[in-house]
Amino acid sequence: MKQSAYPYYPGCTLKASAKEYDISARLVCAQMGIKLEELDDWVCCGAASAHGIDRLLSIALPARELVTAQKFKAPLVTACALCFSRFKFAAYELRNEAMRNLIKYIIGEGEIQQNSDGVIHLIQLLDNNKDDIRVKKLLNGLRVACYYGCLLVRPKEVTNFDDEEEPQIMDKLIKLVEAETVDWKFKTECCGGSHMLTRPDIVIKLSHRLLYQAKQAGADCLAVACPVCHYNLDSNQKKIEANYKDNIGLPVFYFTQLVGLAMELSPKQLLLNKHFVNPMPLLQRKGLI
């Protein structure tokens, strides 16, 4: 099998509340002959806060990591949709020479290359190398609602990811492992984002709408590619059910966990036990474990 290495930026949440995303991503990539090389001593990208408080900071933080990643001859891989968005915005701003010079002075190290395609999301990495995904166990009968959220797809001229209203890239991966994907209209609607501390009422309302719509569309679980979405839909689900007196019970997987199951990685390896909504009964019912 071919071997390749990509610089990898996990981001803060993948080291804490979204550990299972980081672990499953590394395992799946390893199976594909891809090594994710974590950037040395990486710093937070500024997330949802920096760009509204200090614009230069929101460009400088990702730019510093872009410089570190340049020594690899491969694009930087991000897994969190929020990090992905911040890196893409920074790369977009850095197309401007004056901005590049200013940021170079601010971060005080290295030349900044001008390459806005130098950042990709983990889904794109898997999609680009899908021939290396060896499916050992088909996930037949699982009905998945692929949820993309806002930040991967919008704005297209910056993220260059997929269609803004009807993306397909995750659906294709899920179909590759022979699970079914449901057709639903809320793929790119917002889950409430990073308002879980400041305005939990908004998160509860918007996430309920997503879970409800996924269920209406016939899904028995969701697949996501972002730790913020996962937190809102999974950790909050009990609270949402109580609030709306609605029985939802939809497990929320990271897409890497579903691909991993199809590679015959065990639920334990993929840390399926970290979720608030226990996915094991569903997987048992479908005869997948």
Add this chain to the structure above:
Amino acid sequence: MPGVDVITPKPITELRSWVETLSGQKVARCYQCGKCTAGCPVAYVMDPTPRQVMRALQLGLEDELLRSSTMWICFYCMTCAARCPREIDITKVMEALRLVSAQRKATPAQKDFKLFHNLFISNLNRFGRIYELGLGLTYNLLGKHPLSKAELIPGMLARGKLSFIPHRVKNTDRIRDIFNRIKAFEKQGKP
């Protein structure tokens, strides 16, 4: 013209020109169709709504805008920008308003948002990475929020999803240097 009231346009206000500079968007292009508000998932808690923000900027209603929490409720989902028929990036307008607002004293409606984002940035400055548990607890403590807001913490701890110790980068000086150089550069010219 005698006998006719001539409506003289207001001079472009300071806020509007700041917003136009920071966002790169022309406020006058908006023709008030309301498509931005129609697609905005949080317009139902915004006052003013995205369309009204554009109108307020056109009319120079600075105080109304800067008192509101609209630019802090907006979570940059970018739906409005993707759909505006006049190709105005309203998300950038919201971001510009937030940048201006961040420089001013918080109004009651903005208090919690500013607290959260400022804590986030100081957390980042101090450790280089975000310490989720610490951030959550300080936010609730300083914001005098009831502990009910922290109800998920036990479940997160049980699943090993939060740590009691902050993750820190090795070289925190480098981050402090970045913050200091930005501060030095921004001394002049901030709204």
